[in-house]
Amino acid sequence: MLHREGFATLTISLLVLGLLNFLAIKFLPILQPWLALLSIVLYGIILQFFRNPTRIVPKTAANALYAPADGQVVVLEETQEDEYFQGKRLMLSIFMSPFNVHANRVPIDGKVLYAKYHPGKYLVAWHPKSSTENERTSIVIESRKGPILLRQVAGALARRIVYYLKEGQQVVQGEELGFIKFGSRVDIYLPLDAVVKVQIGQKVRGNLDVIAELP
Numbered sequence: 001m002l003h004r005e006g007f008a009t010l011t012i013s014l015l016v017l018g019l020l021n022f023l024a025i026k027f028l029p030i031l032q033p034w035l036a037l038l039s040i041v042l043y044g045i046i047l048q049f050f051r052n053p054t055r056i057v058p059k060t061a062a063n064a065l066y067a068p069a070d071g072q073v074v075v076l077e078e079t080q081e082d083e084y085f086q087g088k089r090l091m092l093s094i095f096m097s098p099f100n101v102h103a104n105r106v107p108i109d110g111k112v113l114y115a116k117y118h119p120g121k122y123l124v125a126w127h128p129k130s131s132t133e134n135e136r137t138s139i140v141i142e143s144r145k146g147p148i149l150l151r152q153v154a155g156a157l158a159r160r161i162v163y164y165l166k167e168g169q170q171v172v173q174g175e176e177l178g179f180i181k182f183g184s185r186v187d188i189y190l191p192l193d194a195v196v197k198v199q200i201g202q203k204v205r206g207n208l209d210v211i212a213e214l215p
Contacts, residue, residue: 001051001052001053001054002047002050002051002052003050003051003052003102003103003179005050005162005179005181006046006047006049006050009046009050009181010043010046010047010050013042013043013046014043017039017042017043020035020039021035021036021039024036045098048099049098049099049102050102051101052101052103053101055105055174055205055206055207055208056174056207057173057174057207057208058208059173060210061213062144062145063144063145063213063214063215064108064210064212064213065107065108065148065188065190065194065210065211065212065213065214066105066107066108066173066174066206066207066208066209066210066211067094067105067107067204067205067206067207067208067209067210067211068094068104068105068106068107068150068177068186068188068206069094069096069100069101069102069103069104069105069186069204069206070094070096070100070101070102070204070205070206071094071095071096071097071100071185071186071203071204072094072095072097072201072202072203072204073092073093073094073095073198073199073200073201073202073203073204073211074093074094074095074185074200074201075091075092075093075187075200076090076091076092076093076196076198076199076200077090077091078090078091078192079091079189081149081189083138083149084114084138084140084149085147085149085189088192089149089189089190089191089192090189090190090191090192090194090196091187091188091189091190092187092188092190092196092198092211092212093185093186093187093188094185094186094188094204094211095184095185096180096184096185096186101205101206102179102180102181102184103176103178103179103206104150104152104163104176104177104178104179104180104186104206105174105175105176105177105206105207106141106165106171106172106173106174106175106176106177107141107148107150107173107188107211108141108143108145108148108173108214109143109144109171109172109173110141110142110143110144110147110170110171111141111142111168111169111170111171112139112140112141112142112165112166112167112168112169112170112171113140113141113142113147113167114138114139114140114149114167115137115138115139115140115163115165115166115167116137116138117136117137117161117163118135118136118137118138119135134153134154135153135154135161136151136152136153136154136161137151137152137161137163137178138150138151139151139152139163139165139177141171143214145214145215146191146214146215148188148189148190148191148214149187149188149189150177150186150187150188150189151186151187151188151189152177152178152180152184152186153180153184153185153186153187154180154184160180160181161178161179161180161181161184162178162179162180162181163177163178164176164177164178165177165178174207188211188212190212190214191214191215193215194212194213194214194215195212195213195215196211196212197210197211197212197213198211198212
């Protein structure tokens with residue numbers, strides 16, 4: 001299943017690659033077989049990037065927080081969060097490579113208290129300042145166990161962040177939260193007494209793996 005955010009990119013890519021192959025047949029026929037092979041590989045890479053597998057949340061516990069994205073846990077530390085909470089929080093970051101599924105998902109049932117887009121830089125996603133200086137969105141969800149903040153952060157390749165949630169909206173665990181194009185990260189800010197279920201370097205899957213339990 002393909003994500004709707006990829007329809008325009010896939011259509012344009014198909015037209016451009018088709019035109020290049022047509023021109024190669026007409027003017028450089030000796031190169032056309034190689035260009036055709038390269039076109040197939042490139043289009044295959046774009047297709048896999050926009051895949052959007054159907055995943056049903058197991059719903060193991062009411063306080064379980066599921067991964068909002070596919071990728072690798074790269075940060076797990078106490079930090080100061082000044083945009084919304086203005087206090088200490090536990091930060092857990094999931095890095096998404098270009099080969100991960102890039103659909104972002106709602107990690108827990110609740111109500112959206114805050115949703116804001118920030119334009120910014122395009123530092124590499126693992127840069128210490130990427131969470132505060134890169135293009136990003138910040139979304140706060142109030143669950144029955146308290147509020148959490150999710151931050152979609154653009155990386156060096158990402159040039160477009162999409163989010164679908166609005167302030168005041170009721171959301172259900174597992175629903176689509178948004179999409180980040182071509183590699184990036186998602187930061188989750190948890191209460192300090194949250195029970196973390198993952199560790200640095202661990203790979204997680206959105207909607208399938210529990211990353212923490214709220215107190």
